[in-house]
Amino acid sequence: xxxxxxxxxxxxxxxxxxxxxxxxxxxxxxxxxxxxxxxxxxxxxxxxxxxxxxxxxxxxxxxxxxxxxxxxxxxxxxxxxxxxxxxxxxxxxxxxxxxxxxxxxxxxxxxxxxxxxxxxxxxxxxxxxxxxxxxxxxxxxxxxxxxxxxxxxxxxxxxxxxxxxxxxxxxxxxxxxxxxxxxxxxxxxxxxxxxxxxxxxxxxxxxxxxxxxxxxxxxxxxxxxxxxxxxxxxxxxxxxxxxxxxxxxxxxxxxxxxxxxxxxxxxxxxxxxxxxxxxxxxxxxxxxxxxxxxxxxxxxxxxxxxxxxxxxxxxxxxxxxxxxxxxxxxxxxxxxxxxxxxxxxxxxxxxxxxxxxxxxxxxxxxxxxxxxxxxxxxxxxxxxxxxxxxxxxxxxxxxxxxxxxxxxxxxxxxxxxxxxxxxxxxxxxxxxxxxxxxxxxxxxxxxxx
Numbered sequence: 001x002x003x004x005x006x007x008x009x010x011x012x013x014x015x016x017x018x019x020x021x022x023x024x025x026x027x028x029x030x031x032x033x034x035x036x037x038x039x040x041x042x043x044x045x046x047x048x049x050x051x052x053x054x055x056x057x058x059x060x061x062x063x064x065x066x067x068x069x070x071x072x073x074x075x076x077x078x079x080x081x082x083x084x085x086x087x088x089x090x091x092x093x094x095x096x097x098x099x100x101x102x103x104x105x106x107x108x109x110x111x112x113x114x115x116x117x118x119x120x121x122x123x124x125x126x127x128x129x130x131x132x133x134x135x136x137x138x139x140x141x142x143x144x145x146x147x148x149x150x151x152x153x154x155x156x157x158x159x160x161x162x163x164x165x166x167x168x169x170x171x172x173x174x175x176x177x178x179x180x181x182x183x184x185x186x187x188x189x190x191x192x193x194x195x196x197x198x199x200x201x202x203x204x205x206x207x208x209x210x211x212x213x214x215x216x217x218x219x220x221x222x223x224x225x226x227x228x229x230x231x232x233x234x235x236x237x238x239x240x241x242x243x244x245x246x247x248x249x250x251x252x253x254x255x256x257x258x259x260x261x262x263x264x265x266x267x268x269x270x271x272x273x274x275x276x277x278x279x280x281x282x283x284x285x286x287x288x289x290x291x292x293x294x295x296x297x298x299x300x301x302x303x304x305x306x307x308x309x310x311x312x313x314x315x316x317x318x319x320x321x322x323x324x325x326x327x328x329x330x331x332x333x334x335x336x337x338x339x340x341x342x343x344x345x346x347x348x349x350x351x352x353x354x355x356x357x358x359x360x361x362x363x364x365x366x367x368x369x370x371x372x373x374x375x376x377x378x379x380x381x382x383x384x385x386x387x388x389x390x391x392x393x394x395x396x397x398x399x400x401x402x403x404x405x406x407x408x409x410x411x412x413x414x415x416x417x418x419x420x421x422x423x424x425x426x427x428x429x430x431x432x433x434x435x436x437x438x439x440x441x442x443x444x445x446x447x448x449x
Contacts, residue, residue, distance in 0.1 A: 013172035016179035018430040035416015054113035056413035065103040070247030071096025079204035087445030098428035149214040160203035167438035215240040226372035245283035249354035256347035277344025329360025
């Protein structure tokens with residue numbers, strides 16, 4: 001039996017701004033201290049382990065920046081397509097954008113680690129043999145570009161979110177002036193909703209353009225340039241579609257947690273989770289397709305200069321198990337289990353699958369980064385991957401430890417980033433109405449049959 005809900009404006013505006021519980025806050029702060037403590041000790045404290053710290057820092061900066069940008073793009077997609085289905089969870093998606101300014105700070109910090117991560121900074125001579133890469137990968141030019149990509153995402157998302165939240169804040173103030181502060185220059189709900197919807201739609205389009213451009217460029221600059229001898233034209237597209245996959249899968253988890261926390265879960269019907277499940281499943285298939293497409297081109301084109309990238313990750317005994325875990329976690333398991341409609345209908349059954357997908361994408365980013373920046377010898381400017389195996393198939397070069405110890409350091413740093421993400425996310429969301437109560441499409445989103 002489906003109940004028609006028409007009380008959501010009153011219910012949401014009666015809640016008022018919320019506060020993070022002191023326990024949750026303490027947990028987040030502890031995570032931050034542990035994560036950034038481990039990074040600091042590795043990157044600046046232990047001789048010979050600097051690269052380990054910087055790999056973890058780059059990896060988590062990249063993963064959380066893309067996760068944050070992808071949350072906003074899911075909200076922007078809903079606005080551009082004028083969809084009704086996702087309006088109940090749109091604000092939960094928008095809140096991920098709160099992490100982006102921190103990502104900008106991380107890019108500034110990353111400048112200190114360039115020499116430990118990027119072979120092109122240590123061996124500038126080698127760059128001259130590769131077309132015009134010595135111009136493109138000039139350190140300061142490279143650095144300014146990263147600030148431009150992240151800065152563009154911040155600016156466009158800020159304007160988009162401003163026009164999205166303004167009418168909700170004003171409407172909540174009209175309903176409960178003692179709980180919500182007013183909005184400057186408020187012209188009344190009717191005219192504000194109309195003008196803000198128009199402005200929001202315009203900026204959503206800008207964000208939908210900025211997102212693939214900036215994320216693709218970050219992929220080329222931050223990740224592909226780690227292994228500057230290798231290139232793939234599909235790398236940017238693969239990275240931004242994978243980011244969108246993290247956007248949808250994180251929404252399954254976040255929507256469930258936040259709607260339960262605020263007591264609005266009865267407004268989010270099963271079909272909403274079913275749609276989130278279908279979109280997560282769809283981008284899982286896109287990931288598999290693009291992975292196969294890249295592999296196929298290398299194979300049938302017999303592109304010798306591109307095979308090293310795959311050999312390192314799939315045949316080197318250090319990385320092979322992790323690469324197989326990535327393939328199973330991002331594609332194989334979510335594809336097989338995600339075929340079930342019943343599992344996708346509930347966040348309790350699909351949530352674990354979404355979590356697996358997120359974890360596997362995190363691991364995939366690690367596999368793109370760690371093998372590329374692990375083995376070059378900065379002092380001699382030599383790179384081991386030109387012939388990564390000895391005569392008996394053993395790994396050459398001096399790894400910093402086995403893959404498990406590298407991953408453990410990485411996971412510890414990830415805790416710190418997750419703590420920052422949680423604090424900023426809650427700090428943004430809890431100060432605003434948790435549903436888009438002024439949105440003309442919300443009624444259809446709530447009352448789906």
